[in-house]
Every structure is written in structure tokens, then in C-alpha cells.
Amino acid sequence: MTTATWQQQLRDCITQPSELIELLGLSQELSVQAQAALKQFPLRVPHSFVARMKKGDANDPLLRQVLPIAAELEDVEGFTGDPVGDLQANKLPGLIHKYHGRVLLTVAGACGVNCRYCFRREFPYADNNPGRKGWQPVLDYFAADNSIEEVIYSGGDPLIANDKQLAELTQQIADIKHIKRLRIHTRMPIVIPERVTDELLQWFTGSRLQPIMVVHCNHANEIGTNVKAAMESLKQAGVTLLNQSVLLQGVNDSAEALVNLSQALFDADILPYYLHLLDKVKGAAHFDVPKAQGVELSKAIANKLPGYLVPKLVREQEGELSKIIVR
Numbered sequence: 001m002t003t004a005t006w007q008q009q010l011r012d013c014i015t016q017p018s019e020l021i022e023l024l025g026l027s028q029e030l031s032v033q034a035q036a037a038l039k040q041f042p043l044r045v046p047h048s049f050v051a052r053m054k055k056g057d058a059n060d061p062l063l064r065q066v067l068p069i070a071a072e073l074e075d076v077e078g079f080t081g082d083p084v085g086d087l088q089a090n091k092l093p094g095l096i097h098k099y100h101g102r103v104l105l106t107v108a109g110a111c112g113v114n115c116r117y118c119f120r121r122e123f124p125y126a127d128n129n130p131g132r133k134g135w136q137p138v139l140d141y142f143a144a145d146n147s148i149e150e151v152i153y154s155g156g157d158p159l160i161a162n163d164k165q166l167a168e169l170t171q172q173i174a175d176i177k178h179i180k181r182l183r184i185h186t187r188m189p190i191v192i193p194e195r196v197t198d199e200l201l202q203w204f205t206g207s208r209l210q211p212i213m214v215v216h217c218n219h220a221n222e223i224g225t226n227v228k229a230a231m232e233s234l235k236q237a238g239v240t241l242l243n244q245s246v247l248l249q250g251v252n253d254s255a256e257a258l259v260n261l262s263q264a265l266f267d268a269d270i271l272p273y274y275l276h277l278l279d280k281v282k283g284a285a286h287f288d289v290p291k292a293q294g295v296e297l298s299k300a301i302a303n304k305l306p307g308y309l310v311p312k313l314v315r316e317q318e319g320e321l322s323k324i325i326v327r
């Protein structure tokens with residue numbers, strides 16, 4: 001059996017709770033609440049990610065990240081639509097310039113998976129992709145600001161865009177002399193590792209820009225054989241591989257889960273970079289881990305791991321010049 005291409009896998013994503021629940025051998029009662037909650041943010045998960053879930057376990061840490069539940073419909077004080085202030089930093093369609101020297105490009109509006117805790121639940125990314133013709137104002141903005149050294153492809157998930165588009169954009173960015181680094185923030189190589197194609201390796205590592213990829217993985221079980229193979233080819237092509245996770249109640253909120261995650265990441269050539277406290281987005285309150293507990297967990301894993309396997313515990317703060325280290 002040949003593996004489906006990433007495009008086929010995207011098209012075949014599961015969007016119906018009943019299908020997901022049947023595949024995992026769980027009670028169809030779960031799909032009634034899922035059906036109500038997905039009206040705010042659709043269910044979307046590739047088969048290959050579901051294959052890494054444990055059958056018959058309604059509390060599986062990967063399932064919890066993707067299955068809509070009734071708790072999403074509760075209004076909880078302090079959980080809002082734009083928790084990180086991205087709408088203010090949105091300088092041009094497709095461009096978010098909040099931090100010194102680094103700019104985010106929202107290259108694509110969609111993702112390979114819809115994560116229930118995501119701030120994208122509410123951000124109007126669909127209106128924020130300038131499309132192929134619209135990059136010129138963004139390129140002009142880069143060219144006019146010598147302080148910009150690093151461009152970050154973000155989204156949605158930037159690797160939803162095809163390699164031809166990304167190759168063109170990358171070439172145009174490489175032509176701007178003061179830009180040194182190209183970083184991709186993506187969950188695609190984790191959920192659909194076949195996204196790491198030869199074409200991707202070519203445009204990503206074939207220009208003068210230094211390539212960095214920050215993947216997004218929250219649990220050791222997300223890293224299977226195909227993810228490892230994808231990471232190995234990126235590493236061999238010279239990509240610096242980092243990971244960011246979100247600290248999520250019921251997913252990775254124990255020292256054991258976090259230690260296992262760091263070990264599994266390093267086995268796949270990835271260094272842990274950030275562990276984020278949850279952005280307080282409406283509908284995700286049930287994932288929140290209090291700051292004090294996050295600090296305790298962070299200390300607990302630091303006592304068990306070499307320093308390079310301990311991610312920085314951070315949170316976003318509107319108006320600050322970087323993410324805030326939480327202690």
C-alpha cells in the first residue's frame with residue numbers, strides 16, 4: 001500500500017464526529033455534544049492523526065485536542081475573541097509585526113487539524129490572506145524596514161499552501177538583502193508528515209536564508225515513525241528544528257507527560273522551545289492550566305531533564321516586545 005499524498009490526506013480529513021467516534025469505538029453520545037459545539041469551530045482531523053489515538057479511550061490526549069465538547073459552549077469570564085491582540089498588530093493584510101526584527105506572515109488561513117484550544121477559533125484569518133497577487137505591499141514593507149531580519153511563515157498553517165506558491169514567495173523574500181532567516185511555524189509535519197516533500201526541502205533550504213522550523217506538538221504520542229522520518233529529512237537538509245507546545249489540561253498537564261514529550265521530541269531531532277500557557281480564548285477555558293501549576297510543572301521537569309530539553313514557559317501579553325517568560 002502506498003501512502004496517500006498530503007493533499008489527498010487533507011481532502012480525506014474527518015469532519016463528522018460520528019465518524020471519528022466510530023473509528024475509535026466510543027459511545028455515540030459523545031457525538032451529540034460534538035455536533036452542537038462544532039458549529040462555532042468545525043471538527044477537522046486527518047486519519048493519520050486519529051491512527052495515533054488509543055481505541056476505546058475517551059480521554060485520549062490526542063482526541064481531547066480535536067473533539068468538540070459541550071464545555072466549549074460555556075461563557076467563561078476572561079476568555080475572549082482576540083486574547084493576544086493580533087488584530088491591532090495586523091499592519092497589512094497577511095502581516096503581523098509585533099516583535100523587533102521578526103514579522104509574521106499569515107500565509108494560509110486553514111490548518112491540517114482544528115485544535116479546540118486554538119486562538120484561531122476567533123481570529124478572522126480567512127479574511128487575512130492577501131492571496132498570490134497581494135504580497136507586493138508586504139514585500140515593500142520588508143524592503144523599507146532594515147530592522148527586519150527574520151520572516152516567519154504562520155497561519156493558520158502555512159504548509160497548507162502549495163510548494164509552488166511558497167517557493168515563489170520565498171525567492172522574493174530572499175531577494176531582500178537584510179533578511180537573514182526564514183522560520184516556519186507549522187503543525188502540518190506532525191499531523192500529516194508526508195507534507196515534508198522534496199519540493200519543500202528545495203525551496204526551504206535552497207535559498208541563502210537560514211531555515212528554521214518550529215513544529216507544534218503537545219504530546220509524545222503524536223510522534224510516530226513517519227514524523228521521525230520527516231524530521232530526519234529536514235535535519236539532514238540543514239533545518240534547525242524546534243517545538244512549541246501549549247500546556248493543556250487533560251492533555252499534557254503532568255510532569256510525566258511533559259518529560260515524555262521532551263524525550264520523544266529529541267528522539268526525533270527536535271529541541272523543545274516554548275511551552276505556552278493557554279491564550280484565554282472563548283470556548284477553550286476547560287483547557288486552562290493555572291499559572292502557578294504551570295510554574296510547578298516547569299520546575300518538576302527541570303529537575304528531571306537536561307537543560308536543553310526544558311522548554312521556556314511563556315505567555316503572550318498584549319503590547320509587550322516579546323513573549324513573557326513565566327516564573
Ligand SMILES: *Cc1c(COP(=O)(O)O)cnc(C)c1O
Nearest residue numbers: 096098099102103104152322323
Ligand atoms: C511568537 C511570535 C513571534 C516569534 O517570537 P519568538 O520569541 O522569536 O519565537 C513573532 N511574532 C508574533 C506575533 C508571535 O506571536
Ligand code: SF4
Nearest residue numbers: 111114115118156187
Ligand atoms: S493554528 Fe495551530 S493550534 Fe491553531 S488550529 Fe491550526 S494547527 Fe491547531
